Amino acid sequence: MIWNTLRRILNGLIRGFWGFLKLAISGAGELILAQLKDFALASVTKLAETDLTNAEKRNTAFREIKGYATANKIQAKDHIINLIIELSLAAFKARTK
DSSP states (O other): OOHHHHHHHHHHHHHHHHHHHHHHSSSSHHHHHHHHHHHHHHHHHHHSSSSOOOOHHHHHHHHHHHHHHHHOOOOHHHHHHHHHHHHHHHHHHHOOO
């Protein structure tokens, strides 16, 4: 019961945070987030099941997302990729609780 309540609250916060980001980030930044968020969530989800340390998971996710962005001609700066990793991790945790 308590976990369901916490999950609903966390999901609401994540949705609200995505909405805030849409207002705070320029149109180009919003487009980059939209283009990378599904791939980033898949990457974070896959890495969560590995035996890597958290630092290794973060570095691997960063390299994977950066490589995907480069391959798809998406010009994502490092701080945007780090933000997407954090948001993906929060979404992953919300789904698994």
